[in-house]
Amino acid sequence: MRKHILIVSGLIVLAVIGIIAWIAWPDTARVDIANVEGQRPEITDPRAQWIPTMKVAKAVGWPDGGKPTAATGLSVAPYVTGLDHPRWLYRLPNGDILVAETNSPPRATSGITNKVMGWLMGRAGAGVPSANRITLLRDADGNGVPEVKSIFMTGLNSPFGMVLFDGQLYIANTDTLVRVPYTDGMTKIDAKPELVIKLNGGGNHWARNVIAAEDGKTLYLSVGSSSNIAENGMSAERFRANILQVWPKEKTYRVYAAGLRNPNGMALEPHSRQLWTVVNERDMIGSDLAPDYLTAVELGDHFGWPWYYWGGYPDRRVEPGNPQLQQYSKRPDFALGPHVAALGLTFAADAKLGANFTNGAFIGEHGSWNRKPLSGYKVVFVPFADSGWPMKGAKPVDVLTGFLNKDGEAQGRPVAVITDKTGALLVADDVGNRIWRVSASSTSTK
Helix, strand or coil, X not given: CHHHHHHHHHHHHHHHHHHHHHHHCCCECCCCHHHHEECCCCCCCCCCCCCCCCECCCECCCCCCCCCEECCCEEEEEEECCCCCEEEEEECCCCCEEEEECCCCCCCCXXXXXXXXXXXXXXXXXCCCCCCEEEEEECCCCCCCCCEEEEEECCCCCCCCEEEECCEEEEECCCEEEEEECCCCCCCCCCCCEEEEECCCCCCCCCEEEEECCCCCCEEEEECCCCCCCCCCHHHHCCCCEEEEEECXXXXXXXXXXXXXXXXXXXXCCCCCCEEEEECCCCCCCCCCCEEEEEECCCCCECCCCXXXXXXXXXXXXXXXXXXXXXXXXXXXXXXXXXXXXXXXXECCCCCCCHHHCCEEEEEECCCCECXXXXXXEEEEEEECCCCCECCCCCCEEEEECCECCCCCECCCEEEEEECXXXXXXXXXXXXXXXXXXXXXXXXXX
């Protein structure tokens, strides 16, 4: 009898171990990532995991002479090296480039979730302290090599987005929007930043972006969620997962659009002046879900987070539910694929990269941690029609690849994308600690 009990007990233990192993086993994509891109992506059934798939490319940096691979008709070269985790870029009217050298503010280290997050960030090259500064680059002769590289501003708190508006330079810290006076040609700012509005910080998704709105009177400011799916309650998400509209003169703001888990890059489409953004969607429902996306945004839009994704697909992990919201959850305009971590966004308004890149959006994909195989780790281009919307049937076109080496390690990770005054594309690489310059090759014509 005892032997029988031991056998049964052993079988139960093995079954439990098997179930746990099955749930914790890294989820592998079952559909081609191209099927989860474009205007009509394939939305498969979710595959929730107790333990997330943790597959992130180990950050190793670039070998001597190493560089990404540019698309046919383009060439790539270092613009500047030796930076400290460059994340965001902004071009001033005189052509000077501002670089936010920045990283996440200090995080809590207690608890298993924070420990896992710390391990992931360290492996991905994001475990270094934030430099908390803005550096100025000046390429006066436009030859693709800045003659001036100087510290422009310090004393900030995980700065990210920057915009010049009515003679003031606005900087989006992780917990504040501040401004300082700016005069054309300045190479250093010592003025104490003036507080415009306070922002809710903490948790995940620390980066805040800011751009000037099309009305010439207000600013758009993106604030990501503090969690994956509001697992700490919606009270922790107050004024998070939103794009805010800010009145700088009055120092007031309102929610412009909601339900955006982690919006980063924002830009106005040059034909329509419509606001567009790229958004990082949720984790831990499988390697095929949910697609990150590029979308137009209008006042009052709600994109469903945390209750719904891709225009009304329910995330049943979120409790309590919100069934009334389902029919009002806006479907995004263009899927970029699951877990690509789309961060950078700029339109090709003044780009001079040849006929294939005259109308559309350049997007910096920082790269996945919750997908097998890896996704992102490249710069892509989404072709637009003259109507101001992605071309029918379009798919993302690779512009800059090769950030992963043959062993799947990250030599670099792209973030911000902007054009310089000559029409070349600048790409911030926060693992390679440099900025890449992509230009038309000598055989390419516009």
